Amino acid sequence: MSRLDTPVAGEQIPPLHRNRDFLLLWSGSAISMLGSTASLVAYPLLVLALTGSPGAAGLAGFVALLPTLLFQLPAGALVDRWDRKRVMIWCDLLRALAVGSIVAAIAVDELHLWHVLVVGFVEGTLSVAYELAAGAAIPNVVHPSQVTTALSRNEARERAAVMAGTPLGGALFGLGRIWPFVLDTVSYLVSLLTLLFIRRDFQADRPADDAPDGARGATATGDAATATGKLVAELTHGLRWLWGQPFLRTATLLVAGSNLLFRALFLIVIVTFEDAGAAPAAIGLLLGVAGTSGVVGSLVATWCAGRFSMRTVVVAANWVWAVMICVIAVTDDLYLIGAAYALMWFVGPIWNVAVAGYQMALTPDHIQGRVLSAVSLLANGAVALGSLAGGYLLESLEPAHAAWSMAVWMVLLATLATLSRSVRRASFLPIEHPRRS
Numbered sequence: 001m002s003r004l005d006t007p008v009a010g011e012q013i014p015p016l017h018r019n020r021d022f023l024l025l026w027s028g029s030a031i032s033m034l035g036s037t038a039s040l041v042a043y044p045l046l047v048l049a050l051t052g053s054p055g056a057a058g059l060a061g062f063v064a065l066l067p068t069l070l071f072q073l074p075a076g077a078l079v080d081r082w083d084r085k086r087v088m089i090w091c092d093l094l095r096a097l098a099v100g101s102i103v104a105a106i107a108v109d110e111l112h113l114w115h116v117l118v119v120g121f122v123e124g125t126l127s128v129a130y131e132l133a134a135g136a137a138i139p140n141v142v143h144p145s146q147v148t149t150a151l152s153r154n155e156a157r158e159r160a161a162v163m164a165g166t167p168l169g170g171a172l173f174g175l176g177r178i179w180p181f182v183l184d185t186v187s188y189l190v191s192l193l194t195l196l197f198i199r200r201d202f203q204a205d206r207p208a209d210d211a212p213d214g215a216r217g218a219t220a221t222g223d224a225a226t227a228t229g230k231l232v233a234e235l236t237h238g239l240r241w242l243w244g245q246p247f248l249r250t251a252t253l254l255v256a257g258s259n260l261l262f263r264a265l266f267l268i269v270i271v272t273f274e275d276a277g278a279a280p281a282a283i284g285l286l287l288g289v290a291g292t293s294g295v296v297g298s299l300v301a302t303w304c305a306g307r308f309s310m311r312t313v314v315v316a317a318n319w320v321w322a323v324m325i326c327v328i329a330v331t332d333d334l335y336l337i338g339a340a341y342a343l344m345w346f347v348g349p350i351w352n353v354a355v356a357g358y359q360m361a362l363t364p365d366h367i368q369g370r371v372l373s374a375v376s377l378l379a380n381g382a383v384a385l386g387s388l389a390g391g392y393l394l395e396s397l398e399p400a401h402a403a404w405s406m407a408v409w410m411v412l413l414a415t416l417a418t419l420s421r422s423v424r425r426a427s428f429l430p431i432e433h434p435r436r437s
Contacts, residue, residue, distance in 0.1 A: 013143050016150060021198045022141050026150075028194030029134060030157045032092070035187025036127070037165025039099065040064075042173045042180035043120065049177060051113055060113075064120035067128050068380045073235045075129040076373025080366060084133040084202035089195050091130040096188035098122045099181050106178040132376070136368035137202035139360050148305045148357035155298035155349040163291040204365040238370025239377075245362065246422035251314060251355045252375050257413045258321060259382035261406050262344075264389045265325065268406065269341055272399045276334055286338045290345040297346040301353035310426035313354045318414035320347050325410050329403035358426075 016022055043064065044057040051057075079087055098119045105111035142150045172179040243249050273283050304313065324340040331337060363371045393402040417423055 013145060016142065016146055016153065019142060019146075021200045022150060024194040024198050025134065025137065025141060026153060026157060028191035029154075030161060031187045032191035033158060033161035033187075034165045034168070035184035037161050038169030038172060038180045039184035041166055041169030042177070043116070045170075045173050046111075046177055047113065047116055050111065050116070056113060060116055060120055063117050064124045067121060067124035069377070071125055071128050072132075072373040072377035072380070073239065073370070075132050076238050076370035077234050078129060079133040079136055079369035080203075084137050084369070085195060085198065087133045088130050088137075088202075089192060091126040091133075092188045092192035092195065095123050095126050095130075096185050096192065098126075099188065100185045102181045103178055103185055106181070128376075132369050132372050133202065135372045136365075139365065139368070140202050140204060141198075141200055144361065147360055148353055149302045151353045151356050151360075152298050152301040152305075152349065155301060155352055156295050159291055159294040159298060159349070163288065163295070203368075235370075238367050238372070239374040241363075241367060242371050242374045247310065247426045248355075248359055248362070250417075250420050250422045251358075252378055254314065254318065254413060254417055255351070255355070256378045256382040258318070258410070259379055260385055260389060261321075261325070261410055261413075263383050264393060265328070265341075265344075265403070265406055268393070268399050268402050269328065269337065272328075272337065272403075273334060275399060276332070278334060282334075286341065289338060290342045293342040294345040294349055298349035298353070301350045304350050305354040305357055308354075310354060310358055311423050313351060314423050314426070315414070315417050317347050317351045318410070318417040320344070322407065322410040322414040325403065325407040329400060329407045332400075 043060055047057040047060045048054070102111065102116070102119055105115055138150050138154075139147055168183075169180045172183060242252060269286070270283060273286065308316075321344055324344050327340040328337050359371065359375070360368070393405060396402075397405070
């Protein structure tokens with residue numbers, strides 16, 4: 001089955017709210033994300049209750065995130081080679097069983113740290129494959145002219161899930177340590193059920209051999225070096241394709257650079273509020289306002305992607321981030337810091353939707369998963385490094401000085417975005433958008 005065909009002249013494209021398959025995919029993923037966010041909050045609380053060790057809680061968080069760095073490229077190859085819908089179904093089923101084992105262990109009071117670590121690693125690994133398959137499925141579930149709208153709905157879904165799931169996870173854990181994991185288990189089963197009712201395939205017809213040129217020349221001689229070369233070529237196909245696209249390469253490096261900053265900035269803003277004597281409720285309010293701003297940004301992202309060139313989106317987003325970090329660095333007014341931080345969250349979804357829509361429009365469907373995995377590897381790797389950088393900066397510098405170092409970094413990135421030849425040449429999304437009167 002191919003991607004959705006372009007309708008003939010005069011034929012109306014059904015809106016997304018009438019696209020049954022998209023609604024099923026969107027709603028199932030939304031419920032799954034809500035459960036995952038709730039359990040993500042509960043995991044460190046559970047480990048602390050089990051061991052009383054903050055170090056063990058940190059280890060559990062590290063183990064759960066480790067698959068996002070280890071398995072992005074292999075998972076990308078898998079979702080391009082296998083049936084994507086089946087991959088997602090198996091991921092939901094196995095995640096439900098894994099988290100359900102936590103529920104069972106708590107119920108009989110036989111939960112141990114090693115059990116939590118194993119489930120966290122398994123759940124993280126399966127989530128990598130699920131998310132890549134879900135992302136690669138979008139161009140096959142909606143019409144090409146609706147991809148950016150679908151991506152903006154996904155952005156809103158993810159940010160809303162974080163906003164709702166974070167307090168929900170804490171509240172459920174307060175009722176009993178078993179309940180966040182019951183919710184997570186049920187959410188995976190609901191997501192599985194929605195997938196079973198989706199009619200469309202999640203991939204186009206695939207060529208007989210979509211392996212990169214370097215891999216096609218290898219023969220099945222059983223030679224270990226040849227086999228290894230073919231495997232490496234297969235896993236890195238998406239990364240090498242991405243590197244050959246000037247604009248996408250530049251945009252991916254820019255987002256990796258900004259992700260280094262954002263995770264560190266999160267810690268800096270929290271410490272700044274704490275040093276100013278802000279109550280935990282005030283910090284929670286800050287994060288809630290920022291999250292709401294992100295949801296609003298995701299709702300206007302399609303409008304922006306259809307009316308501004310990629311150059312405008314990329315350059316403007318980087319300069320907004322740079323200026324707002326400078327504001328955070330120069331002021332000690334908590335309200336102004338909160339407003340600047342919220343504006344940064346507003347711009348993020350606009351960038352994500354525009355760049356992801358551009359990437360999906362250019363990428364052949366049979367390598368969509370591998371390209372998404374390459375982008376995710378660079379972005380998630382930068383988040384992990386940014387967390388380490390933020391902790392180091394706050395140990396070495398005052399929050400204001402650490403914020404200034406972040407501001408210098410972001411101004412440099414914004415300048416590079418402005419001067420980049422590939423960014424200057426980028427126009428609108430390479431698909432035909434419906435004109436509005």
